[in-house]
Amino acid sequence: MLFSEIGLGPEVLRAVEDAGYSQPTPIQEKAIPWVLQGRDVLGCAQTGTGKTASFTLPMIDILASGRARARMPRSLILEPTRELAAQVAENFEVYGKYHKLNMALLIGGESFGDQIKKLERGVDVLIATPGRMMDLFDRGNILLSDIKILVIDEADRMLDMGFIPDIERIVGLLPKMRQTLFFSATMPPEIRRLADAFLMNPREITVAPPASPAATVTQAVAMVRGEDKREALRHLLRTEDVKNAFIFCNRKRDVALLHQSLTKHGFNAGALHGDMVQSKRTETLEQFRQGEIALLCCSDVAARGIDIAGVSHVFNFDVPHHADDYVHRIGRTGRAGKTGRAFMLATPDDSRTLGAIEKLIGREIPRIMIDGLETPDMSEGEGDGGRRRRGGRSDSAAKVGSRRRSGSRSDAASEPPREVQAEAATVAEETVEARRPERPERSERQDRPERGGRDRNRNRDTRGEAREGGRSEGGRNDTRPPRQDDRGEPRRRWRDEDDGPTVVGFGDDVPAFMLRVARPVARAVPPETFDGSDTPEA
Template identity: 50%
Template sequence: MSFETLGLMAELLRAIDSQGYTTPTPIQRQAVPVILEGRDVLAGAQTGTGKTAAFTLPMLQLLSQRPRKGRAPRALVLTPTRELAAQVGESVETYGAHLKLRSAIIFGGVGINPQIEALKRGVDILVATPGRLLDHAGQGTVDLSAIEILVLDEADRMLDMGFIHDIRRVMKLLPNKRQNLLFSATYSNEIKRLADGLLHRPALIEVARRNTAAETVTQHVYRVDKDAKRDLLIHLIDAGQWSQVLVFTRTKHGANRLAEQLNRADIEAAAIHGNKSQSARTRALAGFKDGSVRVLVATDIAARGLDIDRLPHVVNYELPNVPEDYVHRIGRTGRAGEEGAAISLVGADEAKLLKDIERVLNKTIPVLPMPTFEPKVLKAAPRPEQRSRATPGNKSKVKKKPAISRNAGSRAGDKPADGQRKRRRRNRPSQSPGAAR
């Protein structure tokens, strides 16, 4: 089957062809025609199987065929993370390159004024995270009364991140008559309840068994002591000459620490997590994509929304507490039919987590024998005043402390000896503390 058989317009086919795609994925084959019919959809598919294009392509076609009334957005795509919002926004721009439709992306962590200006100019498609969207609604800078199509992308993740109340608040701002599309990589009772209250007689689309990993990803486990994980990871990267690897930790502090240790082992690394500013997250991801950063250490904020072409390796440095998150993590590799490898470093304290994951997958993950290697001696940790340049590529200079002469009091600003300080106080009683001498 080709994209022409899906009923897509010539402008979209032209954009698809420019990206080098010739054959639609299973989720695209099933979802696109149904969405073009105007039906609500509840779709589930493995991560990395083309869900974004499955709703973006028909959404663009439907909007281009309908007359525009005013400047208010006509389609709303809600995503759980900034990275996923940016990815969806990029797809809208790419596939809509030959259509006269405007789009905007709004999320937190960046200035709100440019977003306000974009909304004032008028948009057809709005891609947003729930929190920042509600900020705009509270300020009266966005009008959602003209929404014709609502998409909840990675709906399960939004529920995991506690967005259910925000989603319900957004629903109250939308017109009752609209087309609803709910896409999710995993299903749960919470997703079913959300779908029951949101969708009207939806078409149910499921292209693979629930909560399964893509078959293009090979999965293995190393049983390793917790204290040896870092040295094993360094060995795997060096011995395998891995040029690009995404490593997952459970905590933000753990991500920072591991990235610093890898840099001290001469492996270019950067950390990405929720405490990082949006600009820092963007720089880290850009460096990872262009090759200047060899290892990206991430928390589960990166388990969704990171679309990296031909990412060869994913490592679970620590297993996730939620088994379904394992599926999303390893789904960053093996995308679009490419092969990928997922390695998990499992300590004795994570045995139950591994069993839970295997229960969700309904399979046992093969265990590899531990390789023989010598622990690598790390370089000395940078001094506190140097930590600001811990990320690769940062060319900013570190300010040095001024040297202090041993000839006390010989220059302005030098610290005088105790006896000299006392004499000066007696000679200059009117001088205030800290005044220049």
């Protein structure tokens, strides 16, 4: 079937022909007619099948008639990453060059001012990531009441990145009467529930089994130790005919470290991960696309949807934590009927994750050996993909830790039982008590003599003179008489006798302020009758 047979307009067909395409891919052949009819579509297709064009081409035809108003876009396309959003924008520029459609790209890392100016001029196609989209909506720069077409692309990736709450909020702000196009590479139960909530009587299109690798990709896995992974990767890069390649790591920190290592050993490599500023990410990706960089070390942010033709190799420096990510990673090569090669470096700790990948793709990945490196036994690892060991601890470090733990256990085993330790402690206490000399008994404490009364009628001036005259050089008053107590009986402690009868309220000691007669309250006089003669008492 040709593009001219699926109902596209002449301007779109001319743009597709200018791009060098004549036959649609299976997802395009099945999806485009339903989109043109205004039906909701649920598409399940792996990356590299051309699903971006399956919604951009019919959207250009649908939006060709009509005009957008200020801050009220007519269509909305949500993408999980900046790179995917930029790639969709490029598709609209290529295929919509014969139409006068206004397009705005809302992604992080770009100026708010430029994006707001585009929105105020009116936008037919709004392409955005959920985060920047909600930022501008909360600022009052976007009105979503005129959305006719909603596209949610890479929905499973949205789920992995935690964007589903934002997606649900955005969909809740849109008109109920709209056309929704929902695309995902995989269809887990969570994605299926979202599709049931967002779509209305959709046409479900599946062009390949979920998460199945392309048949044109030759796969292999090398079993190495953790400390040998970089050397194994360098060996593969030197022995393979690598034109250009993606090298995937699980963590952004490892991307930077691997990039430095490859550059140090003379390889033409670049890095791409989520912590880079947008301008640097765009520059690096363009250099890789133009062939200025041969090797691109990246995290999974680049594993979805980045369409770079002619990638010869994909290297998985780390085994992905999720089996689906393996299919998306190796989908960067072997596109458009071309052959590609994908290698993965696995350690004994990756045995469980490797088994999950092989179960997903339905076959065992062939094992290869690296010359000069020892192939470890898979039974040495814990089989948890290295997740229990923080910081990516190597096998040698793990062995040192196990030796330390075993040593501590042997020390504990050499100690005597607890009963023997308790008996020995009792004997030692008895020995110490026997050697301790006996204390002489205390004699009874004699009663203190009674203190005399204090002379309260002493003149203040006399006390002042005595303080001044009796003060020594050190500042202390040596002539002060001994303190006397005016109480007639010795001081007793509260422990010597009980408290006596229970006192109710204040008892006999009523405070003086409570014995005073209350002053009568003066009657208030209205302002109009007050003449100043009968002033109430203050």
